[in-house]
Amino acid sequence: MSLEVVLLEDNNNVLLKRREIKSIIKNAVGSVKKDEAANLLATKLGISSKNLLPISLTSEYGNPDVFALMYYYNDLEDAKKQLPRYRFLRIMSKEDRKKIIDEEKAAKLKAKQAAAAEAKSKKK
Structure with a gap:
């Protein structure tokens, strides 16, 4: 068709x-x-x-x-x-979208862990 x-x-x-x-x-x-x-x-x-x-x-x-x-x-x-931002994520393939979101989650988790470690070291 x-x-x-x-x-x-x-x-x-x-x-x-x-x-x-x-x-x-x-x-x-x-x-x-x-x-x-x-x-x-x-x-x-x-x-x-x-x-x-x-x-x-x-x-x-x-x-x-x-x-x-x-x-x-x-x-x-x-x-x-x-x-x-979601307009650009929606036009990507599912694999690319998942890869970008996972990278951002990993970076956010790493920053959160670094902030927690720094706060813990300041208390001592």
């Missing part, structure tokens, strides 16, 4: 340095994931899917189409300043 992308709006937000792209993906209810939708839209517009961040995919009861809102940033550093 081939998915068709229909572009509704393509606004250039100069203040936030991003393109806000609204589109409809025909006959995609329940079958398209955010990364697949981003790849479809990127190929249609001829842009890099790496810098295209899916914000929302919504559908309506009885309608087989999916409404997609995506932001395209020229520089991902701008995106990291503006968008919450």
Whole structure:
């Protein structure tokens, strides 16, 4: 089944340095994931899917189409300043996401143990 992308709006937000792209993906209810939708839209517009961040995919009861809102940033550093961290974690693969979260937990635990050891040494 081939998915068709229909572009509704393509606004250039100069203040936030991003393109806000609204589109409809025909006959995609329940079958398209955010990364697949981003790849479809990127190929249609001829842009890099790496810098295209899916914000929302919504559908309506009885309608087989999916409404997609995506932001395209020229520089991902701008995106990291503006968008919450979970947006970037959600577009990663599960293995990468788990690896990053485990590293952060380990660093936090190590810092907590170091603080406890320092407090214990000050008491003596």
